Structure formats: C-alpha cells, structure tokens
Amino acid sequence: MAQVTDHGGGVRSISVPIPDNPLGHTLVYVVDTDRGPVLIDTGWDDPASWDTLAEGLAACGTSVSEIHGVVITHHHPDHHGLSGQVREASGAWIAMHAADASIVRRTRENRPERWFAYMAAKLTASGAPEEHLAPLRDARKSARPSTLPGFSPALPDREIVPGELLALPGRRLRAIWTPGHTPGHVCLHLEEDHPARLPGHGRLFSGDHLLPRITPHIGLYEDPDDxxxxxxxxxxxxxxxxxxxxxxxxxxxxxxxxFTEAPSRVRELLAHHEERLTGLLILLSTPLTPWQLAERMEWNRPWDQIPYGSRTIAVSEAEAHVRRLVKLGRAEAVTGSDPVTYVAV
Structure with missing residues (x-):
C-alpha cells in the first residue's frame, strides 16, 4: 500500500520508492488547484514506483489521468523519472527551470557512449586509477540508450521562472532558484497561511536543497560542451x-x-561545509589529486567500502570543494602537474 500523508491545506505527499537506493523513496507532493491536482516531482521511472504513485493518487481521491500539471524541482531521475508517463496518461504540462531543461535536452541528444567517454576523461584528469576507468571504457563500447536509466528523460514544456508565481489557479506558489545540487534546482514557496497556523512565512517545497538530516550531494555541473x-x-x-x-x-x-526551523537547519549546513573546507585545507598541506583527496575525506563509510558509482560521485564532490577553495584564494593548482594536483596556499 502506498504511504500517503495529508499535510493540510490541500497538500498531500506520496512516498514513491527508489529501487536499490539508501534514500528509500521520493516524497511526491500532490497540490490541489482550481484546475485539478498538480504534482511536485514524480519519482523514479520504475514499474513498482509507477504503481505506488497510482495507488497513492487513488488514496488521495484522484488518479494519474486527472493530473493538471507537474512541477519539477530538478532533473535527477528520482524526481523527474515518471514525468513523461504522467503526461502521457493525463495530458499534463511539465515545468522545469531552464538550466535543468537544457541538461534534459542535452541528455536526449547526446549518445551514451559520448557521455561515458567524457566521464572517463574527467576521471583520468582527476587521478582515478585504471581499475576505476576500465568499466567506463567498456560501457562506452556496449552502451544502449534503451537499457540505461535517465538517458531519455521527458522534455518539459513550461519554464519555471525564478521569482515568479507558477500558473496554479487558486494557489500562490513562487519559484525560488536554488542552484548547487543541480544548476537549475528550484524550491517552491507556498505563500499561504500554514494550515496549522505555525509561525513563519508559508511552506517551502525544498526538493533536495534543504533536507532534515542529510546533506545533498554537491558535485560538478557536468557538461561535455561547456x-x-x-x-x-x-x-x-x-x-x-x-x-x-x-x-x-x-x-x-x-x-x-x-520539518520546521529552516533558518536553524541552514546554519547547520553552512557550518558543516565550512568545517569540511577547513578539513580539506589540512589535507592539502601536501599536493593531492581530486581522487587522492576523495580517498582521504570523511564519508559515511570507509573508502574501501564505497561502491563504484558512489566513488565517482565522491570525486565530483571533492572537486566541487576544491573549486570553492581555489575561488576563495585558499588553494591553487600545482603548475605542470598531470594529473592535476592542488595545494593549500
């Protein structure tokens, strides 16, 4: 049975499962409007996820065919994956920020083997060992778009414009551009009184930008053409x-x-990243490649227990932190190093 929560004021959430992922599920929000229900995100493209979404909508007293629109916080497949199926079943529009819409467009146009070649080159430059690069080279030779999740995401047909109210009849939902997790990530501010009269200014659909107990992945914005x-x-x-x-x-x-107390959670996350940057400066007392830096950083498990795909994500996060240090003038690339190493200054 789908887990549905009524948040009051015409807002409910459905816990849509993410296959083989420690996050467990995506909370898909159902917002009532004068033109019919609108979804905020849709969940992963998987038959079990689709069935759960459909069951959840039925428990909300509606159905997929009655969905008026889909608002996407960001392009990742656990948020945007089922959008195309929802549109096919209902005729709903799909809205997304232009920066993430361009990623969706590029993903559809680029051949998977080009993406794998790009990732192999990026990881080579970061100092990744040969045993990590070999599977990418093999994938480049055998990639088939139809078998790769996330390589055919639905094209949005509406643009989310930061600062503007979305066209949801009877609701005041304003887009807040919050890049970082992705370049086009948006939070959505429901500028209406809280149904339980909690103190504060409305409610915020935060996507992956602001989470109660975990820090979202902040890695590089990957674009082979940029x-x-x-x-x-x-x-x-x-x-x-x-x-x-x-x-x-x-x-x-x-x-x-x-959760409540958003400013407090924001302060915790700002302090977390400042502490992490300080720790990286200590590690960079001697020159390190991004791969070597990732090996030495603190994660939720020892490096030798981190799965293959998660290591690639970890290196991207290490590079994002190094770029921040370089921009702040606290680290620099070592001239002539290949692969590139960085050192604190």
Missing part, C-alpha cells in the same frame, strides 16, 4: 542563505520528512 569553470558549492551556499531568509513555517523536502 568549458566554463563553475562553482557549484558557492552556488549552493548562496542559495542556502537565500532560503534561510525566507523563514518558512514548515519545510516539505523531497526525502525523509517535513
């Missing part, structure tokens, strides 16, 4: 402060559970 040196961690920290100033009465995240 050589811009981005600063995802800097984007995230700036976005956190912006959300903290909103002072919502309650936060409705995409994972775990709802």
């Amino acid at each position: 050589v811009t040196v981005t600063d995802p961690l800097g984007d995230y920290l700036d976005s956190l402060e912006r959300v903290g100033r909103l002072g919502p009465a309650e936060v409705l995240p995409a994972h775990q559970h709802t």
